[in-house]
Amino acid sequence: xxxxxxxxxPNIEGPRPLPAADAARDWLAAMxxxxxxxxxxxxxxxxxxxxGFLHLAVGEEAAIVGAVxxxxxxxxxxxxxxxxxxxxxxxxEPERVMAELMxxxxxxxxxxxxxxxxxDGERRFLGGYGIVGGNLPLGAGVALASDxxxxxxxxxxxxxxxxxxxxxxxxxxxxxALWRLPxxxxxxxNQFGMGTALARHSAVTDLMRKGExxxxxxxxxxxxxxxxxxxxxxxxxxxxxxxxxxxxVEAVTYRFRGHSMADPEEYRTREQVAEWRKRDPIDVxxxxxxxxxVLEPSAREALDADALERIxxxxxxxxxxxxxxxxxxxxxxxxxxxxxxxxxxxxxRAAGVHRxxxxxxxxxxxxxxxxxEDGG
Amino acid sequence: xxxxxxxNEALREELRRDETVMLMGEDIGVFNGAFxxxxxxxxxxxxxxxxxxxxxxxxxxxxxxxxxxxxLRPVVELMTINFSLLAMDQIINSAAHIHYxxxxxxxxxxxxxxxxGAGHQLGPTHSHxxxxxxxxxxxxxxxxxxxxxxxxxxxxxxxxxxxxxIFIEHESLYGQRGEVPEDPDHVVDFGSAAICREGDDVTIxxxxxxxxxxxxxxxxxxxxxxxxxxxxxxRTLRPLDLDMICGSVRKTNRCVIVEExxxxxxxxxxxxxxxxxxxxxxxxxxxxxxxxxxxxxPYSKPLEQIAFPHEPQVVTAVLxxxxxx
Ligand SMILES: Cc1ncc(C[n+]2csc(CCOP(=O)(O)OP(=O)(O)O)c2C)c(N)n1
Ligand SMILES: [Mg+2]
Numbered sequence: 001x002x003x004x005x006x007x008x009x010p011n012i013e014g015p016r017p018l019p020a021a022d023a024a025r026d027w028l029a030a031m032x033x034x035x036x037x038x039x040x041x042x043x044x045x046x047x048x049x050x051x052g053f054l055h056l057a058v059g060e061e062a063a064i065v066g067a068v069x070x071x072x073x074x075x076x077x078x079x080x081x082x083x084x085x086x087x088x089x090x091x092x093e094p095e096r097v098m099a100e101l102m103x104x105x106x107x108x109x110x111x112x113x114x115x116x117x118x119x120d121g122e123r124r125f126l127g128g129y130g131i132v133g134g135n136l137p138l139g140a141g142v143a144l145a146s147d148x149x150x151x152x153x154x155x156x157x158x159x160x161x162x163x164x165x166x167x168x169x170x171x172x173x174x175x176x177a178l179w180r181l182p183x184x185x186x187x188x189x190n191q192f193g194m195g196t197a198l199a200r201h202s203a204v205t206d207l208m209r210k211g212e213x214x215x216x217x218x219x220x221x222x223x224x225x226x227x228x229x230x231x232x233x234x235x236x237x238x239x240x241x242x243x244x245x246x247x248x249v250e251a252v253t254y255r256f257r258g259h260s261m262a263d264p265e266e267y268r269t270r271e272q273v274a275e276w277r278k279r280d281p282i283d284v285x286x287x288x289x290x291x292x293x294v295l296e297p298s299a300r301e302a303l304d305a306d307a308l309e310r311i312x313x314x315x316x317x318x319x320x321x322x323x324x325x326x327x328x329x330x331x332x333x334x335x336x337x338x339x340x341x342x343x344x345x346x347x348x349r350a351a352g353v354h355r356x357x358x359x360x361x362x363x364x365x366x367x368x369x370x371x372x373e374d375g376g
Numbered sequence: 377x378x379x380x381x382x383x384n385e386a387l388r389e390e391l392r393r394d395e396t397v398m399l400m401g402e403d404i405g406v407f408n409g410a411f412x413x414x415x416x417x418x419x420x421x422x423x424x425x426x427x428x429x430x431x432x433x434x435x436x437x438x439x440x441x442x443x444x445x446x447x448l449r450p451v452v453e454l455m456t457i458n459f460s461l462l463a464m465d466q467i468i469n470s471a472a473h474i475h476y477x478x479x480x481x482x483x484x485x486x487x488x489x490x491x492x493g494a495g496h497q498l499g500p501t502h503s504h505x506x507x508x509x510x511x512x513x514x515x516x517x518x519x520x521x522x523x524x525x526x527x528x529x530x531x532x533x534x535x536x537x538x539x540x541x542i543f544i545e546h547e548s549l550y551g552q553r554g555e556v557p558e559d560p561d562h563v564v565d566f567g568s569a570a571i572c573r574e575g576d577d578v579t580i581x582x583x584x585x586x587x588x589x590x591x592x593x594x595x596x597x598x599x600x601x602x603x604x605x606x607x608x609x610x611r612t613l614r615p616l617d618l619d620m621i622c623g624s625v626r627k628t629n630r631c632v633i634v635e636e637x638x639x640x641x642x643x644x645x646x647x648x649x650x651x652x653x654x655x656x657x658x659x660x661x662x663x664x665x666x667x668x669x670x671x672x673x674p675y676s677k678p679l680e681q682i683a684f685p686h687e688p689q690v691v692t693a694v695l696x697x698x699x700x701x
Contacts, residue, residue, distance in 0.1 A: 051675075052497035103675055112676065131462070193431055196406065200428060201428070266407070323678045324679050330671055345671075
């Protein structure tokens, strides 16, 4: 399969200038946090503390951190089932991400979504989605709301090379361009859709060009280089915002681990993985920071130690967080406003029917309590 | 033989028997299938007949329909039943309706295989049981095998049939073992239910994996409550062997239906209506249903475990039909 894969190539345009020292340290720290988080998640999965499907983004840290750092706080982010890193980069506490992976009440979605379904509305991360290609229309819809409400916001919609073959890809590109929405589509080209190499799933392997015929121009960045990724995504976001021109950015990267934890990786060679690992985005950036005198080697080690410590705390928090209570099974099936009348659920588990009385009463009590605070 | 191997054997035998049979699906070739059902088939039959496709469910199914209209017998694999929702348009508006809409001039001998089911903590986008949705559509055949023998026999029947077939496997059954007839022409007819256990006191109908749950509940009922349950696995939901089910109900006078999917408009809701239409005078108690919880499937293990039926709920439901009325 090797002949189908884009060769690991050095940065074509030459290295972009480093950001200010504080930002550089922050980017490295964010990448380290993701790496250590993913490694720990893999270990906890092996110990059966995490279940279901677990998709790690080891190797893709620069593509994640570079893209997320290009966003302003008021911009939106929407991603896939491989997005622990996106949540962490956006600032979601690792404790709550890890607790979600363990299915605990303290998780970002109270254990309902699991690893594939991250969410942090406060930080404008509108979710990781388990259906390949399912988040593209949503991303354009978020941009539609920003545009409609005349809010100065852009949306970054992240998906994989494999997702670019879904019907939603073409349909979303067209409509985003037609309505001139402030959205950037970021295709994380990690060379594979599950076990299928890029050239075996996409007739056009130059992914940045896949939006052109729909009116969405493309840009490419080396997704192993956090500096370049940030610069290119920031430029695309500026174009989307200021010129109302949606953009497609291809970040060329590689996933070092299997597609999910249950992947024998028979579709690629060890040599290929080793070749890409030489371009480990964290090592490359860390070494550059040292070479250009931004960071002492000891400071780099200290950042890594901080990340590990944070992950220890996250794992400890998650393990102590309780599992959701059985009575909470029906929470949030509906938004129970006063308009919901009659029974909405019938189940032998809960004596007859659900009419929402309990939930409504609780909501009312909360509302009163909230008003009381406002008044006082 | 395991359920997954029985399916593999059915595909292998049909690929050997009929040149027009071909497979399409995501990661079914080089990766050997997300659940390894197609393991080794690319190797034996080559890329012409076993095709890895991009992630494009609606189009893969649509191409299957077109190919089926013009001489092939495609078998399309979708990784899970939740992803078949992306292909719902082609499944209903094309596959199911073409034969009727064109006055019988065209046929769609297409099989769409996919697993369903909870229990692996795959959360709200990967774990549902949606047989009830397909059950509703005229023009489709719907199979839900629960044993390796039925998996093989029904898949072979599905491939040989001239109608579009929704072939619903279960993720928790792939590793199940069972006897499978060696005869390469062992097929199980659509519309013939199986009696998994005989009994005179109550009829329990179990759908897909729930046929096994029903059998375990029946053993518990016999051991602990001296109740002899007759357990029926309909095996195909469309066509449905209503004669066998109603025949059993006329004998036992009680019926409990067990399914993993949602209660509203579910398999049991439909079947209970049919039973009361056909066997009302024989019923000594209302038909009872045991279903999955009326919620999207949660990820968290303890919640997921209470969101689909286990033996104790079936036992309770059966006992409820013996309450004095
Ligand atoms: C509609 C749909 N089809 C299939 C799948 C199963 N699946 C999950 S991830 C994946 C590969 C996606 O590849 P890509 O878009 O490149 O993203 P990556 O996993 O490489 O990050 C597949 C086929 C799915 N989740 N949703
Ligand atoms: Mg990919």
